[in-house]
Amino acid sequence: MKMKSTMTPRRWLVLGVVAITAPLGDTLLSIGMTRVGPVSLHHLSSLIYALKTPQILLGIALLIGFFSSYLASLSWADLTFVLPATSIGNVIVALLAHFWKHEHISPMRWLGILLITAAVGFIARGPSYTETVRPHKELKVETQ
Amino acid sequence: MNLLSFHHAWADAAMIAAIVLFATVGDVMIASAMRAIGDLDDIKAHRGLLGAVLAVLGSPRFLIGVSFMALSFFSLLFALSHADLSLVAPASASLTFVTNAIAAKLFLRENVDHRRWIAAILVCAGVVLMTL
Numbered sequence: 001m002k003m004k005s006t007m008t009p010r011r012w013l014v015l016g017v018v019a020i021t022a023p024l025g026d027t028l029l030s031i032g033m034t035r036v037g038p039v040s041l042h043h044l045s046s047l048i049y050a051l052k053t054p055q056i057l058l059g060i061a062l063l064i065g066f067f068s069s070y071l072a073s074l075s076w077a078d079l080t081f082v083l084p085a086t087s088i089g090n091v092i093v094a095l096l097a098h099f100w101k102h103e104h105i106s107p108m109r110w111l112g113i114l115l116i117t118a119a120v121g122f123i124a125r126g127p128s129y130t131e132t133v134r135p136h137k138e139l140k141v142e143t144q
Numbered sequence: 145m146n147l148l149s150f151h152h153a154w155a156d157a158a159m160i161a162a163i164v165l166f167a168t169v170g171d172v173m174i175a176s177a178m179r180a181i182g183d184l185d186d187i188k189a190h191r192g193l194l195g196a197v198l199a200v201l202g203s204p205r206f207l208i209g210v211s212f213m214a215l216s217f218f219s220l221l222f223a224l225s226h227a228d229l230s231l232v233a234p235a236s237a238s239l240t241f242v243t244n245a246i247a248a249k250l251f252l253r254e255n256v257d258h259r260r261w262i263a264a265i266l267v268c269a270g271v272v273l274m275t276l
Contacts, residue, residue: 079248087270116266
């Protein structure tokens with residue numbers, strides 16, 4: 001199994017979109033649902049009202065962006081490359097919360113941020129794609 | 145009392161295991177489908193955005209993967225109604241990084257070298273620490 005790097009600046013950008021849209025989309029949905037309040041099984045129509053909440057609409061748009069970028073990234077990179085590389089999103093959201101909303105980050109959380117950042121740096125320096133050679137391609141190479 | 149807490153611990157572990165199992169199967173099936181479909185950038189260049197969307201939606205493996213992701217999501221909702229968020233969310237999120245690495249090596253034949261094992265374990269530990 002040969003490994004190669006299939007990454008281009010545009011593909012790093014797609015991974016950046018995956019990393020940022022997932023946690024931001026989840027956060028916006030959570031903020032929106034807090035505004036809507038608890039949804040009872042007997043009043044599911046309140047979910048339609050939830051769709052009128054700007055935070056929920058934006059959250060859904062971000063999660064659609066996340067899923068399409070995630071699928072695109074899996075078509076040119078390994079799962080074991082994409083998952084650790086995009087985990088930097090957790091760090092970005094934590095840092096945004098700290099510097100923007102002045103939320104407190106405990107020493108344990110700083111250590112977590114350090115570990116995830118180290119993992120992303122580690123994985124980014126390696127190859128991104130395992131090339132699997134298909135049998136008929138091997139035959140072609142042999143006959144040439 | 146001890147027997148009760150023992151049962152609770154097993155129930156929590158079983159719920160977390162179900163979330164992790166469904167999420168891993170879902171991720172691996174979706175990754176396998178995308179690998180079989182090929183580079184989406186190329187498909188989009190040749191057949192347009194609609195062609196790329198149809199190529200993805202026409203893959204049974206992709207649809208099975210999405211179904212397992214949905215099962216994982218509902219298992220998470222079920223678990224959250226019985227166990228603590230502070231236990232279930234970080235435990236399932238971090239364990240999925242390691243089980244995905246194992247499953248990707250076994251089923252997707254990805255070359256999970258030392259670099260990737262270390263990265264998966266670092267992210268796993270980092271996610272737990274960030275939720276403390």
